[in-house]
Amino acid sequence: MIRVLLADDEHLVRGAIATLLGLEPDIEVVAEVARGDLVAEAVREHRPDVIVLDIEMPGMDGLSVAETLPGHAVLVLTSFGRPGYLRRALAAGVRGFIPKDTPADELAKAIRKVWSGGRYLDPEMAASAMMAGESPLTERERGSLELAAQGASVAEIAASLHLTQGTVRNYLSSAITKLGATNRITAIRLAQQKGWL
Template identity: 55%
Template sequence: MTIRVLLADDQALVRGALAALLDLEPDLQVVAQVGSGTEVVGAAREHAVDVCLLDIEMPGIDGIEAASRLSRELPQCRSLVVTTFGRPGYLTRALEAGASGFVVKDTPADELADAVRRVHEGLRVVDPTLAATTLLDGPNPLTTRESEVLREALTGAPVATIASNVHLSQGTVRNHLSAAIGKTGTTTRAEAARVARERGWI
């Protein structure tokens, strides 16, 4: 049986390279390629895809949200995150969103093909080095609201703008930022946002 694969990555060269590698496998066929997260579910449905390979950082919605939507709307279609950004927090968030696996882009071609097969069989595949790092780092300490506020803080926006964007009072935003600064062991909201991003928490 041929496993029908979708590739979602905003870099055409990366998509092309992955497609060329996977199409060498007799039991894998790349039937769709998209450049943004928002296209994933529609393309997966249209092409009767079995496994979606998702980058994390893409236009529209990211790969983690795309995995979540696939899990809800096309539960028979598995998702495997394949990313440059091997951040422990990303791994946790991806699995919580419904992804069946998480590997980095420098994974050897034969291992990637095997990961696709295993995910298709209903197994979970996780990069072992990243899994160990995730266990050592522990869980994401940020609340949903703190994460939301920090994502806005990444832009350098003032508190008033952040408050408007997340529909909270400025005082509440300051409280969330203060809590996030404490949890990340930093001294400013910009540092807190940077650390949270580096760890894959936001």
């Protein structure tokens, strides 16, 4: 049996996926969690073969969770097929990336492929990611924008990243320029649309 852990904050969706996967003769859902920050504990407790993650979850987003699970077979199941998300997922070692509107038999096929050590990427999402290109943002620019998107002031961003306020302003200004935006809010929106935040 392929032991699966499901992490999705939408209870109805998670329950439906668990029920559908339960119909497969070789797949068993051994744990379900509704928050990203509960995944690590569930992995330790249940030892799943495959971890299926949503991206948008409270506590910790699915991509951040994936980055903490090196060596595990992770498949991202999402309604957010932004190109930057796919690139970030692959960089984190995720083996599968598919949309939530995938038919149940295709999801089961993806789980089997990921479990066997292969990769399973939705072709449309992969093509979009290739066409969108790499994020032009450095890690510091992205981090500064992420904190700004959460409503942090320049002083709060500086304290969080252990930088001077002038350095933070430079990172934000550089990000705004690279994204072709006119201000911080527009830069955040553009980066989020591409999945770079």
